Amino acid sequence: MTEDREARDIRIAAMNLLARREHARAELLAKLSRRFSDATAVAAAVEQLAAEGLQSDERFCEALVAMRTRKGQGPVRIRLELQERGICANLIDSHLDESDSDWVELAREVYRKRFGAAVATDTKDPKDRARQMRFLQYRGFTGEQIRRVLER
Known part of the structure; x- marks a missing residue:
């Protein structure tokens, strides 16, 4: 009983x-x-x-990817959070690859929100450029995505 x-x-x-x-x-x-x-x-x-x-782990994964993308987080950071929550790698890969997000465009949008329209290549100071790169890296974008945003 x-x-x-x-x-x-x-x-x-x-x-x-x-x-x-x-x-x-x-x-x-x-x-x-x-x-x-x-x-x-x-x-x-x-x-x-x-x-x-x-x-459903699949539904959870889908919801978390959508929520974190809306918050301006990149695929590296989202992947890490999903791994911490016990989601298998195959499911993570499928949702990050299937996601509607164009990661480079999202990185550009996050960059514009934080730093305005000026691009890091317009900045002569390497410290500013490094700071901007660290910001995008913290947000979870890959080196390739960051490079594409900053080289326009």
């Missing part, structure tokens, strides 16, 4: 988390494991939710 109740409590807790936002399977397992002691029941509940389509 108590096992049924705990299983029900785990499912309710998991559904409450998923109602707020998408969660990766590993992330959901970690959160529920901190709250409930029966690791087998937690794993079974998460597996059942995934089988029912209520939890």
